[in-house]
Amino acid sequence: MxxxxxxxxxxxxxxxxxxxxxxxxxxxxxxxxxxxxxxxxxxxxxxxxxxxxxxxLKPNSNKSNDSSNNYSDTNLNNDGCDQYYYPYVKFFKENNNKDDGTDTCIARALTQLLAIVNEIPVSSRKYEVVRSYAEKLMDENLVEGNESLRKVNATVLSCAFSRTLGQLELAVMAAGVAAEDDGSVVVNSDGGVCFGLNRVVKTVGRYGDVAWTRFRKRRLNRFGGSGEKLAAELLWLAEKLAACGSGGEAVCQWASASKLASVALSAQLRLQGSLVKICAYLLKQAAGMGGEDAEEGNGEELREVKMKLLMSWLPFLCRASIGTDAPVLTFNEKIELENVLGELISSLKHEEEQEKILSLWIDHFTRCASSDWPNLQLYYTRWCTTSRKLLILEGR
The missing domain is CATH 1.10.287 (Helix Hairpins)
Structure with missing residues (x-):
């Protein structure tokens, strides 16, 4: 051959x-x-x-033919019906490695409903219909009080959260690319316009990633995938995960989204406000993690998740927009979240992890002139006092 x-x-x-x-x-x-x-x-x-x-002779032609053959060979059951008639049902099967009975008809039905919610624009009159039906199905699963149905909700919602989180990261990156590619002139440190070979090299490196991002953005535009819509759905999915006792899954995935946290500062102010709301909710969920889990030997793993969460999102909270005309968080909510941050920091190992978090906070807090929140001076002072006492004890 x-x-x-x-x-x-x-x-x-x-x-x-x-x-x-x-x-x-x-x-x-x-x-x-x-x-x-x-x-x-x-x-x-x-x-x-x-x-x-x-x-x-085109590169994708053979792939298309192969996929069509695979479709006819593997995706049709004995009745001639398409087993994976909806792409995100296949996504669920590929990402659900647990052999816990969650690969059932009700799980695939809920997966399809959440995928449709993800695709339909908010302006569509069918959006609220499908979302309400998905919510009704999840609530009915919980009302039954059956552990298998609870696992169905948790597994499907975890896959949906992961998919939406990836699309949100893509939407923020694409928006950042569009903002940078608006025809503005790049100025170097001396105030001159950047031409010549240096400009060509930067162009090649930057637009290699831009070409791929724009290709994926075109795929995203087939859906109703605006950043604010995806952020609102992500918060909704996090709340549903918490309702079925799996809020920690959303916290873990959000803690691992360090790339989204880094590019989020280039997002529109309204989108930044939506991300602040998600951060606030998941930080509260993280503060409630522990207790019984720690007694079972998961304390170290929980501390790692909390550490990763703070390292990823604390700089964003210091620099992000929390609204001016219409504040994202009320005064009481901001005070509450500062207390939550302090509680999370206090749960970390003192000498190593608390120092990293508080050093990160003081750096971004002092460098951002437009925001005085979150103000963790109380916890910074408390950490300094404790460190001083520890040093005195070690010197005796």
Whole structure:
């Protein structure tokens, strides 16, 4: 059998080389006429070749044929019905590795409903209908008081939370790319415009990632995937996870979303406010974790989760918008969350982990001139006092 050619070269051309010519900054194109001619020629030739290349030679054609064969061979049951008639039902099966009986008809039905909620725009008149039906199904599962039905809710909601969290990260990244790619001139530290080879290198590196992000953004735009909608649904899913006794699952996933926390500061102010609400809710959930779990030997694991949660999201809380005309959190809610943060910090190991968190907080708190929240000076002072006493005791 003839060996198929490696798709590495087309991937490099499509991901790095072409974007560097197609999306290169306008100021660089105007400055170098030769570069403008080369860019126009390569783009035109590439688009022409796309039209004349037979579909059978395109990289994705074999993959499409293979997937269609797999569909006919593996995705149809004996009755000729499509077993995985909805893509996120397959997503649920692939991400549910637990052999606990949660792969059932009711689980797949709930998975499909949550996936439809994820896709339909809020403006659609069917959105509230499907969401209400999914909520009714979850509530009925809990009312039965059956452990298997509770596990169905927990497993399906965990998969839905993971999927929505990934889409939210993508939406924030895509919004950041769009904001950066608005035609603004890049200025270097000396105040001059950044041209030449340095600009080309930055363009290639940056737009390699931009090309992939925009491709995924087009997939996201097939759904109702605005950032604020996804954030609202993520908070809703977290609340439903907590209702079925699995709020810790949402906390763990949110603690691991360090990339989202880092890119969230480039998001719109309203979206930042939505993320602050999610942080507030999940921080309270994290503060309630422990107790019985710690007695069972999970104390160390819980501390790691809390440490990761604070390291990821405390800088965001210091710098994010908490609203001006319409505050995201009330005065009492902000005070309550400061107490929650203090409780979480106090639950960490004193010498190592508390120092890292409080050092991180004081750095971002003092550098952000537009916000005085969260104010953890009380806990910082208490930590310094305790450290001083420990040093005195060790010196005796």
């Amino acid at each position: 003839m060996k198929t050619p490696s798709p590495l070269a087309p991937f490099l051309v499509h991901t790095f080389i072409l974007p560097s010519f197609i999306y290169t900054h306008k100021s660089l194109i105007r400055k170098f006429k030769l570069f403008q001619i080369i860019r126009y020629t390569i783009t035109t030739v590439f688009l022409f070749l796309l039209k004349i290349i037979p579909p059978s």
